[in-house]
Amino acid sequence: MISTAARRLALSLMLIVGALLTQAHAQDDIRSSSELIAGQQEVIASLTRKVDGLEKKIDQDSDDDATLVDDRLQLEQLSRDLLHSGVAFRPRLAEINDRLSQLGQPPAEGQPAESDLVTNERKTLLAEKAEINVVLGVAENLSIRINKLVDKITETRRALFQSVLTKRYEINYALASEVVEAFRGEMGDLYRAVSSWMRFVVSFKLKSMLAVTFFALAAAAVIIIGGRRMFGRLFIPDPRVEEPSYLSRISVAFWLTLMQTTAVVVFLGITYYLFDHFEVLRGDIGDMMASLFYVIAIVFFVSRLATAVLSPRLPKWRLIPVESRAARWLVVLIVATTFFTGLDYFLSNVYRVLGSPLAVTVGEALVSTVIIGLLVILIGLVKPFVDDDGQPKSWPRMLRYILFLLGGVTIAAALLGYVGLARFVSQQIVVTGAILATMYIGFLSSQAMNEEAAFAKTTVGRRLQRKFSLDDTTLDQLGLVTSIFINLMVLVVGIPLILFQWGFRPGDMTTWLYKVAGGFQIGSFTFSPSGILSGILVFAVVYFFTRWFQGWLDGTVMARGKVDAGVRNSIRLTVGYAGIALAALMAISAAGLDLSNLALVAGALSLGIGFGLQNVVSNFVSGLILLAERPFKVGDWIVAGQVSGTVKKISVRATEIETFQRQSVILPNSDLINNPVGNWTHRNKLGRIEIPIGVAYGSDAKRVHEVLLEIARSHPLVLKNPEPFVLFVAFAESSMNFEIRVFLSDVNNSGIVQNDLRFAILETFEREHIDIPFPQRNIRVVGDRPTVTWPADDEQAEAEYAAQEEARAKASEEAAAKAKSRRRKPDPG
Amino acid sequence: MNRFLVATGALLLALSGAAHAASAVNLDSETRTLIVTEGGSKSELALSAGETVEFCPNGCFVTMPNGDREALTGTETVEISGGVARIK
Numbered sequence: 052m053i054s055t056a057a058r059r060l061a062l063s064l065m066l067i068v069g070a071l072l073t074q075a076h077a078q079d080d081i082r083s084s085s086e087l088i089a090g091q092q093e094v095i096a097s098l099t100r101k102v103d104g105l106e107k108k109i110d111q112d113s114d115d116d117a118t119l120v121d122d123r124l125q126l127e128q129l130s131r132d133l134l135h136s137g138v139a140f141r142p143r144l145a146e147i148n149d150r151l152s153q154l155g156q157p158p159a160e161g162q163p164a165e166s167d168l169v170t171n172e173r174k175t176l177l178a179e180k181a182e183i184n185v186v187l188g189v190a191e192n193l194s195i196r197i198n199k200l201v202d203k204i205t206e207t208r209r210a211l212f213q214s215v216l217t218k219r220y221e222i223n224y225a226l227a228s229e230v231v232e233a234f235r236g237e238m239g240d241l242y243r244a245v246s247s248w249m250r251f252v253v254s255f256k257l258k259s260m261l262a263v264t265f266f267a268l269a270a271a272a273v274i275i276i277g278g279r280r281m282f283g284r285l286f287i288p289d290p291r292v293e294e295p296s297y298l299s300r301i302s303v304a305f306w307l308t309l310m311q312t313t314a315v316v317v318f319l320g321i322t323y324y325l326f327d328h329f330e331v332l333r334g335d336i337g338d339m340m341a342s343l344f345y346v347i348a349i350v351f352f353v354s355r356l357a358t359a360v361l362s363p364r365l366p367k368w369r370l371i372p373v374e375s376r377a378a379r380w381l382v383v384l385i386v387a388t389t390f391f392t393g394l395d396y397f398l399s400n401v402y403r404v405l406g407s408p409l410a411v412t413v414g415e416a417l418v419s420t421v422i423i424g425l426l427v428i429l430i431g432l433v434k435p436f437v438d439d440d441g442q443p444k445s446w447p448r449m450l451r452y453i454l455f456l457l458g459g460v461t462i463a464a465a466l467l468g469y470v471g472l473a474r475f476v477s478q479q480i481v482v483t484g485a486i487l488a489t490m491y492i493g494f495l496s497s498q499a500m501n502e503e504a505a506f507a508k509t510t511v512g513r514r515l516q517r518k519f520s521l522d523d524t525t526l527d528q529l530g531l532v533t534s535i536f537i538n539l540m541v542l543v544v545g546i547p548l549i550l551f552q553w554g555f556r557p558g559d560m561t562t563w564l565y566k567v568a569g570g571f572q573i574g575s576f577t578f579s580p581s582g583i584l585s586g587i588l589v590f591a592v593v594y595f596f597t598r599w600f601q602g603w604l605d606g607t608v609m610a611r612g613k614v615d616a617g618v619r620n621s622i623r624l625t626v627g628y629a630g631i632a633l634a635a636l637m638a639i640s641a642a643g644l645d646l647s648n649l650a651l652v653a654g655a656l657s658l659g660i661g662f663g664l665q666n667v668v669s670n671f672v673s674g675l676i677l678l679a680e681r682p683f684k685v686g687d688w689i690v691a692g693q694v695s696g697t698v699k700k701i702s703v704r705a706t707e708i709e710t711f712q713r714q715s716v717i718l719p720n721s722d723l724i725n726n727p728v729g730n731w732t733h734r735n736k737l738g739r740i741e742i743p744i745g746v747a748y749g750s751d752a753k754r755v756h757e758v759l760l761e762i763a764r765s766h767p768l769v770l771k772n773p774e775p776f777v778l779f780v781a782f783a784e785s786s787m788n789f790e791i792r793v794f795l796s797d798v799n800n801s802g803i804v805q806n807d808l809r810f811a812i813l814e815t816f817e818r819e820h821i822d823i824p825f826p827q828r829n830i831r832v833v834g835d836r837p838t839v840t841w842p843a844d845d846e847q848a849e850a851e852y853a854a855q856e857e858a859r860a861k862a863s864e865e866a867a868a869k870a871k872s873r874r875r876k877p878d879p880g
Numbered sequence: 881m882n883r884f885l886v887a888t889g890a891l892l893l894a895l896s897g898a899a900h901a902a903s904a905v906n907l908d909s910e911t912r913t914l915i916v917t918e919g920g921s922k923s924e925l926a927l928s929a930g931e932t933v934e935f936c937p938n939g940c941f942v943t944m945p946n947g948d949r950e951a952l953t954g955t956e957t958v959e960i961s962g963g964v965a966r967i968k
Contacts, residue, residue: 134939137951141967144948148964180948187949191917191941198920 084143088182094136095190098129102197105129109200113207123204130197137190140183147176147183215471220413222468230414237407244405248336256331263325271318278310288368298505300368301496304359312352319344335404342400346393353389353485357382360492370492373435374443380433388426392481395419395474413470420465420473427458427480479552486548493541497534506530579642586642590634597630617684620701624678628703666721667704673720674703682723683730688799690729691718731798737770738798742808745786747822752779752787755821762811763793768804770794785865786824826862902936902952907961914958914965915943927960 105122112118154173158165252260279287288303289295295303323344326332332340361378362369369378395416402412431454434443445451457480465473499505506512507526516526547560567580605623614622653660661668678701683689687698689708696710706723708716731738746755756777763775773794780788795804816823906912906927914925918940927933936942939954944965952958957968 131939134941134951134953137941138953141950144950145967148948148966152964184947184949187941187951190951191949194941195917195920195922202920 084179087139087143088179088186091136091139092186092189095133095186095193098133098136099193101129102126102193102200106200109204109207114211116208116211119204119208119211123201126197126201126204130194130201133190133194133197137187140187144180144183147180151176151180216475217469218471219468220409220470222413222417222466226410226414230410233408233411234415237402237405237411240405240407241401244335248333251333252331256329259329260326260331263322263329263331266325267318267321270321271314274314274317275310278314288362288365290365290367292367295368296505296508297499298496298508300370301492301499303368304362304370304492305496308352308355308359311355312348315351316348319348338404339397339401342397346397349482349485350386350389350393353481354382354386356485356488357385360488370495371435374437377433377435377443381430381435384426384430384433388423388430389481389485391419391423391426392477395423396478399474416470416474417465420470420477421462423477423480424458424461424465424473427454427461431455431458482552483549486545486552490541490545493537493545497537497541500530500534500537506533582642586638589641590638593634593637594631597627597634601626601630615684616686617681620685621678621681624701624703666719670704670720673724674701674705676724677701677706677720678703682728683733687733688731690731691723692726694718736797736799737794738801739792739794740798740801740805742791742805742812743780743788744791744812745783745788745823746816747786747824750787750821754819755787755789758815758819758821759789759791759812762808762815763791766793766804766807766811768795768797768800768807770796784861785826826865828858828862902940902954902956902958903932903934904958904960904965905932906930907959908963912945912960912963914945914960917941917943 105126109119109122112122151173154169154176157170157173288300288307323341326340327337360370361373361382363375363378363382366375366378373381398415398419399412401407402415431446431451434445436444436446438444446454457476461473461476461480464470464476506529507516507523512526512530515521515529521529550560601623604626605619609619609622683698685698685701688696689698691708694708694710694716696708696714696716698706699709699715700707701720703720705717705719708718710716744759746752756779759777760775763769763777764771769775770793775791775793778790778792780790782788791808793804793808795801815821904914904925904927906929909929911926911928914927916923916925916935918936918938925933925935936952937954940952942950942952942958944950944958945960945963946965948965950958950965950967952967959966959968
């Protein structure tokens with residue numbers, strides 16, 4: 052009782068609170084809306100101030116690429132913020148619009164006036180909406196301004212890049228001593244900066260520095276040791292292996308490079324991050340250290356890659372078939388090129404940080420780019436191959452010329468004073484070259500994977516085979532798919548990396564990608580790769596889902612529901628076809644193809660299709676009728692025209708029948724619908740077989756009848772009801788013909804039963820001394836060729852000839868009769 | 881390798897799923913025009929009756945046929961009916 056009262060009280064309390072809340076909400080509405088507008092106005096004003104600041108900044112650092120990139124990122128962020136601030140109005144706008152549509156249009160002239168309340172509310176709402184629109188207009192203008200600034204930055208950067216490449220410095224010998232002097236001074240500055248930093252670290256931050264180094268080393272060790280434990284076999288070249296396959300060579304090169312480079316990069320990254328975190332780095336040292344780490348990582352990567360590909364110590368594990376001597380030289384030259392490029396990059400950063408005179412930058416860059424150019428030409432001069440006579444042979448002509456050209460351009464540009472260009476080319480040689488080499492290895496590996504049975508020999512392939520017990524063909528196809536996939540991956544990763552190196556921004560690339568994927572127009576038809584891709588994806592997903600559903604329905608639901616096999620098959624097929632149709636429709640709409648266009652085409656072509664595909668359509672419809680009507684099911688023994696056999700598969704166009712000779716006959720469904728089809732096993736498998744038999748005249752016919760009936764009855768497979776029957780068929784010329792007619796519960800057993808019965812008849816007749824007559828033929832074997840004498844007795848010879856003729860005629864007649872009386876029923880054996 | 885494959889598959893799926901834009905549907909029986917401010921320029925986007933158009937992949941400001949302004953982030957669907965736009 053008390054509990055009921057309490058519950059009621061609680062309920063009414065809740066109701067009251069709810070009512071109060073909604074009221075308060077309604078009152079808050081207007082206030083919150085004006086707050087919203089004021090708040091967003093403030094946000095937009097602050098964004099405008101930021102944009103103003105950035106605009107000034109852009110003008111100031113129009114000669115510094117790195118800060119321009121930074122400004123651009125900031126502007127993009129501002130643009131996003133602006134959008135979000137605009138989006139904040141959306142719920143309120145939707146509310147206003149809803150309310151306005153509820154209030155309706157203001158009454159036209161001549162119509163009865165509405166109440167003031169309504170007019171006032173509409174006015175307030177419209178005023179609010181106008182205010183929001185104004186704020187949004189401001190935001191819109193700001194967004195235009197931001198985007199114009201972004202364009203301006205892009206333009207400035209392009210001009211900057213161009214001026215760096217085309218700027219010419221005066222180079223003369225008087226410069227040399229000046230450069231040497233200034234360089235010495237700069238190195239002194241660098242030494243002082245570093246040593247003062249070291250003193251600072253040792254006296255204040257020693258502990259954290261030691262801890263950081265320890266952590267970074269530990270992380271790198273985890274990668275190296277863990278990687279070795281997990282994939283050890285994959286990436287340690289084994290010198291004992293006689294002839295490692297190409298694929299294993301590639302995977303060793305790949306994993307070895309990846310693992311070692313990752314360890315180093317992780318070590319450097321963690322060190323830098325933690326140094327930064329513990330404030331061990333001061334501004335100038337931080338910049339220098341970052342560039343130093345970057346250079347170390349690149350040099351390490353290139354040297355590992357070169358060593359892995361050229362493998363100077365283990366010739367068997369070499370990826371490119373060069374001579375061992377040349378391999379050693381190539382590794383040295385490549386690493387030297389990378390080292391000098393890295394050194395140049397690092398020093399240029401140091402000069403920037405220290406604010407060194409221009410002469411130093413120019414002089415140092417001149418020296419290093421000339422060295423790099425010479426190294427590249429030296430690489431081109433190496434003779435890595437051996438020709439048929441055992442003489443050293445140089446690179447392919449094309450590659451050699453490219454190398455000469457690159458080296459020559461670098462040296463020439465540097466000597467002519469275009470130091471910026473020389474530096475750019477030399478950096479691109481190293482970085483783009485490394486990326487291209489990696490891509491090349493990727494392509495090689497996909498090619499190796501493509502070869503027959505190559506995938507089955509890999510560790511992954513073997514493991515897959517063991518796990519899923521795949522056969523060789525599947526594995527081979529998997530290899531093919533993998534190779535295509537590797538190719539794609541190489542392109543997808545490599546091309547953006549190269550573009551990135553050449554000064555394209557990720558933003559540009561995504562915009563291109565979007566443009567390509569979003570589609571382009573051909574006539575009025577929009578072709579969109581992403582749409583087609585998503586269409587294929589949707590089709591695959593829906594198709595697999597229907598297959599799964601089909602399997603589940605068939606295997607679980609219907610099998611347990613003890614559904615008849617024919618019905619099961621029909622339902623399974625119908626579900627399958629419906630699924631394919633559904634998947635196709637969904638895929639088409641997901642691909643963005645307009646179905647109404649398709650309908651137009653179908654309408655125009657339907658006449659042609661009607662004539663051209665008449666048979667196919669008729670078979671198709673017949674197939675549907677077969678599935679619905681089910682005159683026969685899979686496993687039935689049917690006779691259609693000349694064909695007799697077991698139904699193997701009912702598809703929509705044709706039905707597959709396997710004859711007893713194991714020949715597959717594909718019958719078009721329309722034949723099965725339009726012509727009579729005999730089905731031995733339609734409702735049941737009951738069937739009758741007949742065994743004809745003749746006994747000699749003079750036998751006791753009644754006894755024969757009894758014996759035959761006895762035999763028929765005593766067979767276990769013969770049905771008692773309908774009971775076996777022995778028919779006295781005819782008085783033939785030389786025999787009394789009987790016929791045993793028995794019913795079997797499964798007509799498929801007729802072969803066995805016939806055999807059994809015939810053997811039994813033979814045995815019993817022998818026991819009972821009942822003869823089975825057969826036409827007899829006397830053959831006279833003629834020995835030595837008799838001397839042809841004139842027959843002594845003409846009449847006797849004539850009579851003999853007539854008797855012979857008669858016997859022959861009788862025999863052939865009997866044979867014909869026998870053939871006629873043979874069972875007409877098809878033989879299941 | 882297996883995990884690598886799975887990861888790349890997921891990446892591809894994400895990429896193909898991420899390539900979307902805002903779309904506008906004109907449910908009216910006459911042509912409607914949206915003014916789209918995107919990437920530093922204003923442009924008019926005419927939608928004929930029943931047409932669906934994808935636009936504005938990276939966010940934009942739109943002026944609707946009835947003069948309403950809206951900011952879009954690039955994932956919305958704009959439905960125009962009776963000259964009034966609704967955002968879903």
